[in-house]
Amino acid sequence: MTGARVAVVGIHGHGASHIRNVARLAEAGRAELVAVADPQGADDLPASVQVFSGLDELLAATEVDVVVICTPIQTHVPLAELAMRAGADVLLEKPPTASMAEFEQLSAVVAETGRACQVGFQAQASEATLKLASMVAEGQLGEIRGISAVGKWVRKARYFQRARWSGRRRLDGVDVVDGAVTNPLAHAAAAALLLDGSTGVDDVRSIEAELYRANPIESDDTSTVRITTSRGTPILIAVTLCAIDHLEASVIVHGSEGRAVLTYQSDLIGDTKYGRADLLENLLAHRADPSVPLYVPLAATGGFTRVVEAVRTAPDPLAIAPELVRWEGEGLERRPIVLDVENWIDRASDDLALFSEIGAPWTTWTTQPREMS
Template sequence: MLTRVAVAGVHGHGATHVRNVLRLSDRATLVAVADPRPSADLPAGVEIFASLEQLLEATKVDVVIISTPIQTHVPLAALALRAGADVLLEKPPTASLAEFEDLSAVIAETGRACQVGFQAQASQATLHLAKVMAEGRLGEIRGISAVGKWLRTARYFDRAPWAGRRRLNGIDVVDGVVTNALGHSSAAALLLDGSTGVDDVRSVETDLFRANGIESDDTSTVRITTTRGTPILIAVTLCATEHLEPTVIVHGSQGRAVLSYSSDTLELHEGSCLTRKTLERTDLLANLLDHREDPAVPLYCPFGATGGFTRVVEAIRLAPEPRVIPEALVRWEGEGPDRHPIVRDVEHWIDRAAGELALFSELGAPWT
């Protein structure tokens, strides 16, 4: 029998989820979607509802995929779980540690499964690197750094009322380059360190800046120290000269590794030997379907394994407002919705931060 799937939020990344359900048509069937702005690009026979509550009242579903604004994740996930459905929840799963604890309680109460959409966690490149580290092939792990040099235009921040916001109508959103746009970086680094749980993070230091006219950060360094003692340095921007693939770099006493998680590519530098390989990635929805058929099959990214990441979100939520990068250090390019800022020498400072496991302010970056 095919698994009955519903998608909440069908625009933006939600459209990707719709296509993915249709791709898995031998195992699942898309029975309904919920979105206040219905999409015309849906197969015949798919029911359309203005809200997930209406959908769940009218239609029996087995799995709900939630790809909605950040501040709606927890109430919608709780609604679906209590309706008896398993959930695939987009990242960031929650906007605060309190929300994380609330949804954890609902998952325990209902006994349902909740997978979170950190796709890099299901990459064989990520998992192979974690195994290499655990085997000691890179020696003592001195630190992990995540590098993200992205370019985002005004269109990105204009796409939705919550984009670029820390709070909206009094509700925490905590959007930003660290928590959302390049959130995979922090999550992957924590996974590699074996520090995914809420109690696996000892401290989080934030150094948040913005060049865009938004509330949230777009150019930041964050240093996580795990209970294992590993420093994890996140150095990311949405104001780069060009859009490059993000990487997670592992610094070991006997070697170095570079994970390009978007392409599932891994470079291993072990002594004088360099190997580079591109590996496969398991689809998170397919993994959830496998888990439903056989609970002995583990989820690649169960909700509980995002606790360490949520500690980072919580630190950013409580941090002071991002500081504005002086106009003299910003060059603007493009017009209208294509307009975007470029922070002077931001790539240089990101590389230094990643290499030295240091915050922008510690390095004396000019905007600090």
């Protein structure tokens, strides 16, 4: 028994984890890695695995059941469409698209082809995330005052120099929207929306975005975004890639009867550890039995894509004043530390407030809520 025939597109960096995961499923007879596509080529793969420079060549040469796409953001839609039109189901890394227009385009392809498109928000398959979402829905935390997503991460120059698209809002005239909110800490925003039961396109009423940067990049690395959902819940995202220390991101539910903290990378609610399902395994189960629901179908990322669209159309991130930034390291290890950013993130989270509303020293402007059409 060899299981589903799987191809992986983009096998370096995070893509390597997908190769390992297919190998794990192959040992259980659930999947077989038949081909990969990457312009950089491939090393250390079994001789049975065919290697191609692009997905079009791969699909022309071999039959596959599932295509895993782990490529630059701006390539997601054309590659996913190519795979689905060839009859394959898709596991697509996050963020699925760089704009609402692309999201609508890809949604139309899903509807037309009838193929499955699972999006790589792994935290959505965490028992911890789903348990807390159930607690919120059942009123166990009382009336929800709001939800906050907090990220205090470290990214060095190496991160922004790993690829041409890294840290870019646009590249060669194409939207990329690679910023703290929309890519490295995208899981935090997506999990917060899931906890509120507001994952769909129509579940978001308005979005306010304040985007800043300490790094010499186009995109944001220190930002607050406030989402107001259709049910009236404020969701405050406060994140930075310029912290003193790299800490696990968390999503906090503020209720009248209690406060719950989800540490989604470790599958924790408070100190209680939960398990996590595998998204590819779930996609294979759905293929075998369509009554098995996907954890993260494309439609369930519509609310998050509203956030991407708000960031995409927001004014370019403002540079944080040099006197508010301390630099450490040299060369590829060089990184900025925004002074006291951890304190300002905590205050924003507690107050469900934008940086400008609490007087963070780098703020000089405020956006206004924009009603979502």
